[in-house]
Amino acid sequence: MNMTAQTLNPEVLGSLLDRLGHEAGRFRFEVAPNPCVGAAVLAAGEVVGMGYHETYGGPHAEIQALAVARASGVPQADWDTIAVTLEPCSTTGKTPPCVKAILDSGIQNVVVSQLDPNPSHEGRGLRMLEDAGLTVRVMDGICRLEDVSPHFLRWVANERVRRPRPWMIAKWAQTMTGQMTPPADVGEGRWISGQESLMEVQLLRAKVDALVTGVGTVLADNPRLSVRPPGRTEHPPARIILDSWLRTPTDARLFEEPAEGESAGPVIIMCLPGSNAVRWRALEQAGARIVEIRGEDRKRLRLLDVQSWLAREGHSRVLLETGPTLLRRYLESGFVDQVRMITGNVRGGEGPSLADWIQEAKLKQPMMRESGSDSVMEAFLGLEF
Ligand SMILES: NC(=O)c1ccc[n+]([C@@H]2O[C@H](COP(=O)([O-])OP(=O)(O)OC[C@H]3O[C@@H](n4cnc5c(N)ncnc54)[C@H](OP(=O)(O)O)[C@@H]3O)[C@@H](O)[C@H]2O)c1
The missing domain is CATH 3.40.140.10 (Cytidine Deaminase, domain 2)
Structure with a gap:
């Protein structure tokens, strides 16, 4: 038939x-x-x-x-x-x-x-x-x-199509008390999550158009924000640093050539209008592109303008990998669409805890899973359905 x-x-x-x-x-x-x-x-x-x-x-x-x-x-x-x-x-x-x-x-x-x-x-x-x-x-x-x-x-909602901004994924690692910096004697004072989760981050980085972090993370961790296998290294995401006063050091590892087998996208530093011209030139010479973004209460970069700029540059899927200051600001702004929260098998920690935010957050379609000894929670934010 x-x-x-x-x-x-x-x-x-x-x-x-x-x-x-x-x-x-x-x-x-x-x-x-x-x-x-x-x-x-x-x-x-x-x-x-x-x-x-x-x-x-x-x-x-x-x-x-x-x-x-x-x-x-x-x-x-x-x-x-x-x-x-x-x-x-x-x-x-x-x-x-x-x-x-x-x-x-x-x-x-x-x-x-x-x-x-x-x-x-x-x-x-x-x-x-x-x-x-x-x-x-x-x-x-x-x-x-x-x-x-x-x-x-x-x-595809009207408001989003009319005023485009990227799909923002916030990823962070936290201790069991919700702190983002481990005690000094754990993971060299930097690493909370295990190898499996770190590998997963490489995969995730390879599937976004840009990474966003704050200058606090650059100063504390001196990260490269590169893509390494198992992530595919063909199209490394742009590395965007929110740095109101151009405090990024010119010898930051961001400016180093990627190691063999790794790749890294262009470094873009966002600062407030009227930032120090000498620092501007020095960072440009180090390899950064500098972009001026309007300020919010003349202190911090206006996240709405950051998001609009990212969309204009064609960055549709963006990963936020930052410390507690900028992360909380983003989470409270409503600009985060998706979260990946990695809780390591670590007690205590330094700095503010996100525990209160997590308790109040309206997480949609959450999925819990294990990654080595870490527990991972992924969810969407801000959905009305
Ligand atoms: N566990 C994790 O997943 C993870 C990830 C990254 C970092 N960390 C840890 O976090 C710590 C650093 O934390 P942090 O809070 O200092 O760093 P951060 O959140 O990465 O950077 C904060 C800085 O971003 C700048 N900024 C620019 N525009 C902003 C805005 N609209 N809102 C908020 N901040 C804005 C501000 O500096 P200006 O005013 O100078 O612009 C602010 O001080 C380190 O210990 C690091 O190891 C943990």
């Missing part, structure tokens, strides 16, 4: 889409602000390949599902349907459009559970498929974005 999107049992399709959506949600912290999407290729009602959007900037679910179908050994001529939890993309972003991949596959039926809510895409991909003669069916109400990818609705 020739199965088509029209003849396939709606209950079977519905539960397949539900399952795809549920599985896709596992990758929510890896793909945000992109939506969680799952796809399946079917041949005569049997699933021959399933795939998910698993990593920001990585292949979309449709591409993954088509690859698995290809590896299944079921002849491509037998593939009749692709089910996707969100309308396939029709434009080239970080990857080529999925609509083209579907057309190239020869599949004749497309089932989706939801249109892309972005007004400039809504329905466009489906129209292109229909215009090419494919049968398209939308199963509204299954696998709703509100349930599967509420973060994506925040990303």
Whole structure:
């Protein structure tokens, strides 16, 4: 029997889409602000390949599902349907459009559970498929974005599109009392988390466009903020230092050549207008680009302007890796969309604790896991769903 999107049992399709959506949600912290999407290729009602959007900037679910179908050994001529939890993309972003991949596959039926809510895409991909003669069916109400990818609705919300700012991920390590600096006799007074979590940070750095830190961290830790394996080193993120008065030392390790096998993005120092011209020139000579940002109560950089600048420069996914002063400011500003909180197996510590903020925070879709001896909590912030 020739199965088509029209003849396939709606209950079977519905539960397949539900399952795809549920599985896709596992990758929510890896793909945000992109939506969680799952796809399946079917041949005569049997699933021959399933795939998910698993990593920001990585292949979309449709591409993954088509690859698995290809590896299944079921002849491509037998593939009749692709089910996707969100309308396939029709434009080239970080990857080529999925609509083209579907057309190239020869599949004749497309089932989706939801249109892309972005007004400039809504329905466009489906129209292109229909215009090419494919049968398209939308199963509204299954696998709703509100349930599967509420973060994506925040990303495409009008207010965010009108005034763009990056998707901000705050990552920090803390002791069991919520302090971000360990006791002096632990981890050389710097390291709270274990090797596994530190490796994960390299992976995360490789998947963001920029890193933001405060000058307090530069002065205390002298970090390089480079990307090292297992992180992919091809596109290291820009390193942005919020440094109102240009206190960054010209011999900071940020300016060193990355070591063999590592990579590091450009150093950009943000300061208040009218900062010391001599320091400005010296830091430029050391290799930094200096950017003036308006001040808030003439003391600190205005985070709204920092965020707008980042967006203008094309930094869509940004990682905040900073000390307690700037971190708290960011968390209270509402500009943080996602958190990764690593609690090390360390008692006590130095400096202010974030414990009070954590107790009050409205964490959405939290996920707890272990990483070596650390416990890791990831969650979204500021979602209304
Ligand atoms: N556990 C972790 O994950 C982690 C990560 C990083 C650092 N640390 C630790 O944190 C400690 C340093 O903490 P910190 O609080 O001094 O460093 P920080 O938060 O990295 O930097 C704070 C500085 O950023 C500058 N800044 C510019 N604009 C700002 C704004 N709008 N709001 C707030 N600050 C702004 C301010 O200096 P100006 O006024 O001069 O601009 C401020 O003093 C070190 O012990 C380090 O080891 C821990």
